Amino acid sequence: MAGVSTQDNGDGDPRRAIELLWGVPAPPRRGPKPKLTTADVVRAAVALADADGIDAVTIRRVAEQLGVSPMAIYTYVPGRAELLDLMIDHAHGELPAPRPGLGWRAALTAIAEHQWALFHRHPWLLQVTTSRSALGPHSFAKYEHELAAVEGIGLDDVEMDAVVSLVTGLVRTTARSSVDQARLVRVSGMTDAQWWERAAPVLAGIPAADAAHYPLSSRVGTAAGQAHNAAENPAHAFRFGLARVLDGIETLVSERQR
Template sequence: MTGVRTQENGDGDPRRAIELLWGVSAPPRRGPKPKLATVDVVRAAVALADADGIDAVTIRRVADQLGVSPMSLYTYVPGRAELLNLMIDHAHGELATPADGLGWRAALTAIAEDQWALFHRHPWLLQVATSRSALGPHSFAKYERELRAVEGIGLDDVEMDAVVGLVAGLVRTTARSSLDNARLVRATGMTDAQWWERAAPVLAGIPAADAAHYPLSSRVGQAAGEAHNAAENPAYTFRFGLARVLDGIEALVTTRVDRS
């Protein structure tokens, strides 16, 4: 997904988006009963994005999927920006609540793994700007679960928000790398190992690129390549990075407990 333009969903009508997200009814209209519900439109848009990418989600394409005219779709959503907001919240509805009784580390780990899986089910989520998403009930529930995982462990409110943002950012970044790698394999028909089988002999024939000039790169790169059978392993990076982030949080909390 490298190079794919981020979709803007913050330029729509926030009032109408929030009303749709929270089920606030619009004034009744005269005429026949609508054939669809707003959730039908959202599900069709999500299915289209899953299959063909976020650029495929247009009012016309969604209308075609539902067998209605594009103009009739505006009965349910005022525009594409609002539809993207609804899609994000709908996807967040798939996220689970961590099991009761988990410690904060296990709870945050479960949350992060759930989000990692969500991005892989719905790669288009990585192409949608979220800083101005009109928060719906599922997105609020997501944030509430994340905060609950670290409630009462010794962080203040601003730190709690920063911790859940840090974890979410790690998931998002590594999931993007994972999906980029998968896209490259599909596009080229070659795995990373196959690509390096072609590239390695060329590098080996260039004196300036040998191990004597780059001893650390050669040693570490070879070790990582043999461990992952690839130049990188985003899933490993995700889980390694998550553990180190949690270690840092635990060290901060422990220091404060020791001082009290």
Template sequence: MAGVSTEDNGEGDPRRAIELLWGVSPAPRRGPKPKLRTADVVRAAVLLADADDLEAVTIRRVAELLGVSPMSLYTYVPGRAELIDLMVDHVHGELPAPEPGLGWREALTAVAEAQWALFHRHPWLLQVTTSRSALGPHSFAKYENELRAVEGIGLDDVEMDAVVGLITGLVRTTARSSVDNARLVRASGLTDAQWWERAAPVLAEIPAAGSAHHPISARVGTAAGEAHNAAENPGYTFRFGLARILDGIEVLVSERQR
């Protein structure tokens, strides 16, 4: 997000992260029974990230929220990098599978809408890079559901993966704009319409910024602003773009069936 740092997932020890994600426990240790479960630590970290952002998630702050010492958390997670992997996989568990019997367009739409909603519930997800996926059960199920939506419609495996990438990329990009806009409104105390009411009179005083010099942008910007009551509407862009991607896939599939 603009003004908010991004962080890589997959930076920790892959073996230990995967063991934690899939619940593969190391050999039992002697000593008192642990007070918490790893799932408790993950849920606490997600609460902190939801309330602020990913930078708020530190071992110290998670420990404070759980009422334990920071050192004791290393009993459950090796470090912050592995914790982020666990957090990502945990929230992926909120994504529902598309309803059985849907056509591929409806199924992909359901997948995209669910992910759009997930990014708005957990905006910190946009701070996590996606080049290395969290290799946990919920993230595997997410990818499986995405692929199942286009299974058997006439695409090869590489094309199926590319379609999923197009859809998830569109959702992520437009959700980022939506979340950034909402954050800017909160920070400035002004809606887009209120900000434009202040900016427009100033621009009107500058001839070079007028419609005579930029006729197309003036016409289109006015039409879009009136339609959205804002400089942009990421929700509209998301659904417009999704429909166009689906149209393109439909053309490709139809050509294959001739």
């Protein structure tokens, strides 16, 4: 991920974005037949974001990737905000439905693991806001599969939505830490272990930072660092946190059943 800025994609034309997402044809235009399709533009934008980060996705850069003029891109999308909506939905199309017959806990685990992998394939997804994304068919299918995992287990509709938000929020938060950690390694040229090898002697030489002053921090931090060979392990936090979240949901479901 080349940059870490957050991109807002809710300021475009929602009507046109939804029409594009669902394949509603635009009014016919005079002139030669278009050389590209909207899908070509979206794939080029996703490839650009995967390689250089979401900041690199501009109409001009996408046009360069496709060998056309920037004005030609506006034949397919009205602007960058709508293009981001299309990119998000395109990425969500990579998420498979959980295998039939899984229990709710296994289904939610599979959903979370697939989303964790998706964020690592497309780190730019962590840089775009999704609260106002114009929902396309793949994003609808994503939500449908998430809700289907907890359908009929004793939760009401609002609780089902809250459970889905809790799980997907955990995935997003821990995936962001994981992607940021990998970016720091690339930028600095040092692993966490190498960084601490350089920092620890300096810290040890400061009397005020002695372990006697911070006994819990010293003990727990040392144990965690030795276990993970790093200051933090986002993958461990993801799976540990997911298991605890599912434990809590299971307790709620069991109480309802009683």
